[in-house]
Amino acid sequence: MFTGIVEERGEIIGREDLAEAARFRIRGPLVTSDASFGDSIAVNGVCLTVVELDDGAFTVDVMAETLRRSSLDNLGPGATVNLERAMAAGGRFGGHIVQGHVDGVGTVVSVWPSENWTVVRIAVPGDLSRYVVEKGSITIDGISLTVSSIGRDDDRGDWLEVSLIPTTLSETTLGITATDARVNLEVDVIAKYVERLHGAGRAEGQQ
Template identity: 60%
Template sequence: MFTGIVEELGEIKEVESAGDSARLTIHGPLVTSDAVHGASIAVNGVCLTVVDVDDQGFTADVIKETLDRSGLGALAPGARVNLERPVRVSDRLGGHIVQGHVDGTGTVLSREPGERWDVVTVSLPSGLARYVANKGSITVDGVSLTVVEAGPDRFSVALIPTTLALTTLGLRGVGDVVNLEVDVVAKYVERMLTVQNSEDAS
């Protein structure tokens, strides 16, 4: 489990394609300082398993399902990525509960610069819109954010200076694809209500 608080801005060093999968080599000395083979690290909000690790970074395999459902398949050497280690049970939950299971992708539709922050609007797949609410939480490229305004096919977020400086969201432009993970609590509530309504109707 993660919190959506990015620890390090990493860099893709190598992408090795293997047909229906890929192996990424990622520079990230902070997140690998205590990592071991088999550890989990979130890369742009996608939970990946460490295959090899050294003091400068790690490699991870990405399967077809992940390549299809996220923006990881479009990464190339030199691309910057948001990195986060899993939260410890004793840690503060600074963002919100993030699983590292991307639900889909969105596209940056607009950026409105302010004096100290940017308001960014991102497209929202129709199947995810019901999980996104004004002032609710959403994860964009692994970053826990508060929704400013939620619509049927888009949502907006306000990016503070820290987020702009320390994550890839400061680099994203109109047309860029971002990974989205909606709040898991909303999905569980929907599931429970669906089951309850089904039982009541039977």
């Protein structure tokens, strides 16, 4: 489990495309400082397993399903990624419950900078928008954020906005993310459980 508090920005330094998979080599001195073979590290919000460690870098294998469901398939050497180690038992819970299981990919619609914060609007796939509420939690490329506004327009469909402070901009990839960029989205898992249980309860009541 993760909390969506990015520990460092890493860099993809190698990619090998395999049959129905890809192997990424990623530089991340902080997250590899105490990592071991088999550990979990979130890369842009995708929980991946360390298969090799070497000199401040780690290697992960990404299967075709994960590539299809996330934005990782668009990344190659030189790309910057958000990194977070799995939360240790007894660790400080700084963000919200993040599983590292991407639910879908959104698209950055606009970026509005101001003196003290920047507002980013992201188009949300229609099947995910029902889980997004104002002041609720959302994970964007592995970053735990609070939804500041939601809406819908004719061109892009459903969208959400997040307001980013300078620290978030400087310490994560959202500070260098451009319009039309694809970003990984993970909605609040509690909302999905509530929906599932509510549906099950209605079904039992109809029996």
